[in-house]
Amino acid sequence: xxxxxPKAKVMGYLPNDTPPFGQMVLLGLQHVLTMFPAxxxxxxxxxxxxxxxxxxxxxxxxxxxxxxxxxxxxxxxxYYGSSFSYIAAVSAVMAAKGVTGAxxxxxxxxxxxxxxxxxxxxxxxxxIIIRASGGKEAVDKxxxxxVTGAxxxxxxxxxxxVALQMSTGTFTAAFDLNSLTNLKWLAASFSTLLAAFLLSxxxxxxxxxxxxxxxxxxxxxxxxSIPLGLVDFSNFGKEALIRAPQISFPVFNDPLxxxxxxxxxxxxxxxxxxxxxxxxxxxxxxxHLAEEQGKEKYNLSRYIGLNLMLDGLNDLVNGLFGSxxxxxxxxxxxxxxxxxxxxxxxxxxxxxxxxILGFIGPLAEVVSSIPTAVVGGLAIYLYGVIGMQGIALxxxxxxxxxxxxxxxxxxxxxxxxxxxxxxxxxxFLPIPLLKGVxxxxxxxxxxxxxxxxxxxLITVFWKPPMDRAAVTK
Amino acid sequence: MKLEGEHVFxxxxxxxxxxxxxxxxxxxxxxxMDKLDVxxxxxxxxVMNVRxxxxxxxxxxxxxxxxxxxxxxxxxxxxxxxxxGYGKGVGKVAFIQxxxxxxxxxxxxxxxxxxxxxxxxQRMIDSVAKSMIRSAFETLDKALEARLAAKKTxxxxxxxxxxxxxxxxxxxxxxxxxxxxxPELRLILYILPVVAVLVILAxxxxx
Numbered sequence: 001x002x003x004x005x006p007k008a009k010v011m012g013y014l015p016n017d018t019p020p021f022g023q024m025v026l027l028g029l030q031h032v033l034t035m036f037p038a039x040x041x042x043x044x045x046x047x048x049x050x051x052x053x054x055x056x057x058x059x060x061x062x063x064x065x066x067x068x069x070x071x072x073x074x075x076x077x078x079y080y081g082s083s084f085s086y087i088a089a090v091s092a093v094m095a096a097k098g099v100t101g102a103x104x105x106x107x108x109x110x111x112x113x114x115x116x117x118x119x120x121x122x123x124x125x126x127x128i129i130i131r132a133s134g135g136k137e138a139v140d141k142x143x144x145x146x147v148t149g150a151x152x153x154x155x156x157x158x159x160x161x162v163a164l165q166m167s168t169g170t171f172t173a174a175f176d177l178n179s180l181t182n183l184k185w186l187a188a189s190f191s192t193l194l195a196a197f198l199l200s201x202x203x204x205x206x207x208x209x210x211x212x213x214x215x216x217x218x219x220x221x222x223x224x225s226i227p228l229g230l231v232d233f234s235n236f237g238k239e240a241l242i243r244a245p246q247i248s249f250p251v252f253n254d255p256l257x258x259x260x261x262x263x264x265x266x267x268x269x270x271x272x273x274x275x276x277x278x279x280x281x282x283x284x285x286x287x288h289l290a291e292e293q294g295k296e297k298y299n300l301s302r303y304i305g306l307n308l309m310l311d312g313l314n315d316l317v318n319g320l321f322g323s324x325x326x327x328x329x330x331x332x333x334x335x336x337x338x339x340x341x342x343x344x345x346x347x348x349x350x351x352x353x354x355x356i357l358g359f360i361g362p363l364a365e366v367v368s369s370i371p372t373a374v375v376g377g378l379a380i381y382l383y384g385v386i387g388m389q390g391i392a393l394x395x396x397x398x399x400x401x402x403x404x405x406x407x408x409x410x411x412x413x414x415x416x417x418x419x420x421x422x423x424x425x426x427x428f429l430p431i432p433l434l435k436g437v438x439x440x441x442x443x444x445x446x447x448x449x450x451x452x453x454x455x456x457l458i459t460v461f462w463k464p465p466m467d468r469a470a471v472t473k
Numbered sequence: 474m475k476l477e478g479e480h481v482f483x484x485x486x487x488x489x490x491x492x493x494x495x496x497x498x499x500x501x502x503x504x505x506m507d508k509l510d511v512x513x514x515x516x517x518x519x520v521m522n523v524r525x526x527x528x529x530x531x532x533x534x535x536x537x538x539x540x541x542x543x544x545x546x547x548x549x550x551x552x553x554x555x556x557x558g559y560g561k562g563v564g565k566v567a568f569i570q571x572x573x574x575x576x577x578x579x580x581x582x583x584x585x586x587x588x589x590x591x592x593x594x595q596r597m598i599d600s601v602a603k604s605m606i607r608s609a610f611e612t613l614d615k616a617l618e619a620r621l622a623a624k625k626t627x628x629x630x631x632x633x634x635x636x637x638x639x640x641x642x643x644x645x646x647x648x649x650x651x652x653x654x655x656p657e658l659r660l661i662l663y664i665l666p667v668v669a670v671l672v673i674l675a676x677x678x679x680x
């Protein structure tokens with residue numbers, strides 16, 4: 001059959017759908033694969049034990065998803081991995097404590113995680129304030145679609161350089177045009193990207209297999225990488241079969257505690273626009289699928305306050321057990337958008353798989369043996385789709401891109417966010433103000449978001465003389 | 474806010490339609506509506522006492538019926554203004570005759586609420602609106618029953634609409650139930666014990 005049947009039933013799972021068990025394990029595994037590289041990298045950069053971070057971020061995801069279901073009867077389909085936003089603040093703590101090894105001792109981790117408890121509490125409180133002040137309507141005044149959409153584009157495209165570095169081997173090695181290694185990496189990366197592209201486009205409507213393009217592409221990339229010598233088998237067998245993740249409870253009586261509470265806690269403010277942007281994106285796509293299937297819409301975008309409270313709850317879980325503060329992952333959103341699998345139970349399965357990965361060494365070894373180039377190939381697609389979702393959000397909300405107000409706000413968010421994230425080391429802008437809070441400079445994405453919010457607020461309090469939206473219509 | 478749903482009346486379509494066109498009955502179905510005056514053909518005006526949570530006050534309301542296709546469907550436009558805020562709504566109402574002698578009423582509309590009323594929180598209004606609609610149908614059910622009984626025996630219609638207090642009790646009951654339906658509140662009720670358990674678990678495991 002050369003022609004695809006356009007009337008084929010729309011395959012996809014809505015948040016409250018529970019796929020059959022076998023499917024759920026595979027879909028969960030695909031989610032794990034998607035969050036794994038960033039979460040592990042985060043743990044390594046912050047000098048946290050990887051096994052603990054895998055287990056506890058998984059637990060945090062499960063706790064948050066169950067919370068949403070119990071609170072409002074529907075899941076908010078988001079996966080909570082480790083957040084990069086806290087790396088700078090935590091690195092400062094590690095430096096102050098003189099940590100030299102790859103993994104910080106539990107007593108130092110306990111100092112840092114007190115800050116995660118603080119971000120958790122801040123998120124929960126902000127969520128309650130938003131709910132009390134009128135929900136989405138109030139937030140839309142502060143975070144209009146031109147801000148959330150542009151922030152989403154920034155998050156995705158701002159990671160573009162990382163995706164290419166992972167694809168070319170320049171993530172760890174220097175840029176060298178004469179190096180054959182770069183070519184090998186590119187071969188592995190691009191064959192993974194090509195596989196993900198073909199599988200996600202041509203397996204649509206072919207049933208369940210059409211929901212696994214990322215998992216299948218990773219397998220294709222892995223197989224291609226073996227003859228290229230990119231799979232490092234020497235790392236196998238180093239971990240114990242069963243290991244117990246190290247749990248460290250936060251301490252609040254260290255001399256550094258106050259600095260940590262302010263420095264780490266304040267980052268919650270930076271993650272709020274991000275989390276809200278993610279919620280809007282996923283809400284848009286979930287409702288699109290619901291419409292295609294002729295089912296009731298979920299209207300998840302109304303639950304901004306609730307979403308932030310869940311974000312905070314997840315941070316609390318991570319903070320209490322000595323793991324890194326989390327955020328809902330744009331990569332996993334992209335995955336859900338590509339595969340149309342928004343099933344909450346499959347995300348819970350992913351959380352459970354992640355919990356198990358923390359305990360079973362060899363399993364984690366297999367997943368982490370996926371070559372960086374393969375991850376890079378997937379990242380080009382997944383990071384890019386985060387950006388595309390931001391554009392979709394602006395289109396869906398009918399942002400008037402002929403209005404100088406909207407153009408100026410969007411332009412500023414994009415240039416500060418993307419330019420800053422790609423052009424400056426670690427994504428920190430060289431702004432030598434508030435050095436106590438931002439010892440490495442200002443984080444570009446958050447700075448861009450704050451600029452956009454402030455510019456928009458000016459137009460809220462000082463109304464422009466003409467309403468362009470009314471003119472063009 | 475979108476309002477849609479359906480209700481099955483235990484009577485033939487013509488009678489349901491007739492009842493809908495009786496301003497006295499219509500007024501009795503709207504809680505807090507003192508009376509409904511006919512100001513023109515298919516245009517009614519009335520005063521309505523509203524009480525939602527902490528907000529209460531009088532509403533000056535105008536009700537317009539358009540696209541009237543007897544006895545199949547009509548479009549209802551509600552326009553209310555008052556101290557507690559304003560409300561505007563348009564809804565399509567369809568009457569479908571069922572083979573078993575009952576009538577299905579389908580409604581599908583949009584309601585916009587502003588002012589102090591809206592600040593009470595859209596979701597709270599949502600549940601109040603639903604409870605209002607439900608109680609309206611309950612009243613209309615009783616009214617229809619009385620009308621049909623009167624028709625059969627040829628006697629006077631014996632129907633007294635529920636009083637303000639009866640309605641207020643109904644909404645209050647819904648609100649108490651509705652309070653634990655506020656998702657954020659339920660989430661807090663979930664977070665507190667979960668965090669407590671996790672703190673104990675984390676403390677034990679970290680030793």
